[in-house]
Amino acid sequence: MPGLHAGIRSVIHVLPNEAWTGLLFTALLIEQLLNGLQLGVMLFLMAAGLTLIFGVMGLINLAHGSLYMIGAFACATVAAATGSFWIGLIASLAAAAGVGAIIEVAVIRRLYDRDHLDQVLATFALILILSEGARWLFGSFPLYLDIPLLLQGAVPLPGGGQYQLYRLAIIGVGIAVAVGLYLLISRTRLGMRIRAGESDREMIGALGVDIGTLYTVVFALGAALAGLAGALVGALQSVQVGMGEPVLILAFVVIVIGGIGSIKGALVGAVIVGVVDTMGRFLLPSLLALTMPASQATTIGAALASMLIYVVMALILAFRPSGLFAAQA
Amino acid sequence: MNRILAASLLGLSLATSSLAHAEPVKIGVITTLSGGGAGLGIDMRDAFTLAIKQSGNKDVELVIEDDAQKPELAVQIAEKMIQGDKVDLMTGIIWSNLAMAVVPNTVAQDVIYLSPNAGPSALAGANCNPNYFNVAYQNDNFHEAMGQYANKDYKNAFILAPNYPAGKDALTGFKRYYKGSLAGEIYTQVGQTDYAAEIAQIRASGADSVYFFLPGGMGIAFMKQYAQSGVNIPVMGPGFSFSQDVLPAIGDAALGVKNSATWSKDLDNEANKEFVEAFKAEYKRLPSIYAAQSWDTANLILAALSKADVKDKDAFRAALKAADFQSVRGKFVFNNNNHPIQNIYVREVVKEDDGTLTNKIIATAFDDHKDAYAEKCSM
Amino acid sequence: MSRETTVNLLLALLLLGTPLLAAGLGEPFYVTLATRVTVLALAAVGLNLALGLGGLLSFGHAAFFGLGGYVAGILATHAFNAEPLFADIPATTSMPLIWVTAAAVAGLVALPIGAVSLRTSGVYFIMITLAFAQMIYYFAISWPAYGGEDGLSLSMRNAFPGVNTAKPLPYFLICYAALMAALLLFRAIEGSRFGSALQAARQNGTRLAAVGIAPFHIRLVAFAVSAMITGLAGALYADLNRFVGPSMLSWHMSGELIVLIILGGKGRLFGPVAGAMVFVFFEYVLGGITERWQFFLGLILLGIVLFARGGLLGLLSGKPRHV
Known part of the structure; x- marks a missing residue:
């Protein structure tokens, strides 16, 4: 990629020539790919719950981002009180699952037999309630949460770069969750019921499964995954009200690309979105710098990069209207 | 005899001052009190209300509304304050894009606006306005x-x-x-x-x-x-x-x-020490820069009110421009475009x-x- | 006259009477508030055509609302600076011209968006319309020419021949007339053969295809017309606020338009009007009472969707519809 290489050099313009050996460029590229993967894995944690809830209960949950926020707030608060990130992490799972179960019983349960429109409005209302409620409880200022001591530092990459240990750990957690979900759904009794629920809702009722409990459990599971994502990302970002909304939109993009209801689709979609977004931000300004002045290229490149995943999504849906791995016809 | 004269003079001056301020001065405060950016607006509001409270000036009435960081909502509130509440002055906006939505139409209706934070360049140059005072900084x-x-x-x-x-x-x-x-x-x-x-x-x-x-x-x-x-x-x-x-x-x-x-x-001046102490005592937290700018905005208004009637726009604008108040930033002067000259x-x-x-x-x-x-x- | 028709008439009179009364009492702000209700209702009438009649749950109508707004803003800015638009096409501050342009631009953009989106259905349709709106939103934020995130401030309202648009009441009446015209159009479409086909496509697209009508084309036309009405509303909204910015394009705006329709009652002629009246009322009243207003607004919306199926008009006129 000599042309691109030159483009990157002209955006990061005043590097000494010897710094631009192919090796360094490769290291940067690998690092950015890992960054894309990490973003994707984080999106997968959000999207898995979202797609599971849709697949089993047929529900669009706009408030999923609020559960992410609750996870981050719980982790930050408990970590600040106990001094341990890990206790905070457990608290985030518990808090998000708990709030998820309460919401399911109090509100969501009444929405399963409604059309998507009512679901959109009700969960939109939940966003308002949960965001403002969180501000009521935790105040208006962002909270502090740092990565645990155990995971600080970086590991060397082939080619001379290095990569942050914590981000590698997030990738690991994401892969573990993906494997865990696969085993849960294919090997356990709960998974069997979930699969049954996806294909025929009345049938599992007739088989004597308590659908109400099953739904609450699935919703709480999805919520816990969102809470986990929030806590993990909270250590990297700002823990504040409204942090769930940008992620929510991206998670929706992910499940739509992957095919709604499909965990595998969510994983593939998440990695596509993560990598495309990261590489777009990294490469687009550089590519444009080949054809226009660098200052213009950075602005226009950034503008195009922010639209890129939506373009990709529109393209995928234009050719596969039910996503890449449509679970149901 | 002297005592009596002094007492009656005092009585007289009290009477005239209550006459002059028969109608309270209404200040409209549009700021962000909900959503992710609320922390800044809350600091702004808290410092502003505290400054007014500490001054003991009972003739100032505040109308405070939340813009939720949405430009359209801020515009709507501004219209309400101007047409409905008939405020004399407006202030409070934190964000540049909200200021750009609200300020041009506000000052065009001959309402004075004092910016406690945002200072977009579009309002500082050719489009400067005698009704627009920036008490904070120009964005650059x-x-x-x-x-x-x-x-x-x-x-x-x-x-x-x-x-x-x-x-x-x-x-x-x-x-x-x-x-x-x-x-x-x-x-x-x-x-x-x-x-x-x-x-x-x-x-x-x-x-x-x-x-x-x-x-x-x-x-x-x-x-x-x-x-x-x-x-x-x-x-x-x-x-x-x-x-x-x-x-x-x-x-x-x-x-x-x-x-x-x-x-x-830690800026070393009397006004700043008073401000930091008062803010800490009242709200049990340290003030931010938004609080400091807002405190200055309130004190600038109070100082101008003591010199001129807010209904006499020309006199009041001149009083504001004189910036005859103790800024927590030390020396504070307005430039020709009503933006600060400061360290x-x-x-x-x-x-x-x-x-x-x-x-x-x-x-x-x-x-x-x-x-x-x-x-x-x-x- | 059915009960719903009576309710509709009362709503129309209430929306007209309140600002007239407020203007008489010297409270111009309430005229402005009523104008906001009217314009939001108009935008939602547009969406109601796609959503209520056609069953097309677009989560991206903010795109058309914002586009309309930007058309008004850009034309006015160019006219104010006496710069031609492209080559020698002059800009304009004439409202009727701006409206036509806004509706045309919204409609033209809606055609390709609809052509791609309508290949999908259900949640996919919701999300792909959202994706297109997000594209335009991000474009508006990062494109420097027209203010980016700061948006565009109009130095004065655009002009309508023979009317002083700067005054609240005349401008309200213009918007009110536009809303009534859109409602008449909605009623006409609903009763037309095209409307019947659209509703048939919502209920059963396959059957419609079997009788030789392609649901895709019917829906595409409905989607475009819907976008045109919402685009017109966007132009009026820009003039109301004398400001247009990317927040008009945000997904919150799309969500709010949907909220208006469900609040009022989806597919009902006056649903958006009732929804806008109630929404703006709550936003205004709650915002004056507490800074936690969004919390209570959420509770109220939740209560309505859970316990008042068919929206407010369902409650008022006492019969379910489109269940």
């Missing part, structure tokens, strides 16, 4: 100061900001005074929360310093991730990203970072004995700094 100022200061130690800076007008103004402001070369210039997405890709580029760029303007949660995310990444190129930023409202959330990652501001808690300092983030993170002034970047747009203003 903090960045210009850091550009100036960077010349001392650095020759190859990497600069980044969000891809929107304030972001471009910020980097333009930095480059206006910075003389070295640029190791890179990046515009990030608005609302972006992950900066791993940008930090990787910074690491690879060979820069000797980094300057960033990323307001709110974006800045918190960037600083945390930057510190975690282990890149040890020194970072500089505008004071907003290291203000008292966000420092606790960034934590030790902010320690030692140099940032520019017109105010700091801009470089601060460093330090930890106090009790573990609180805060800022300490280490240098003065500019004495009596004026903004770059004033000469295009015909006032």
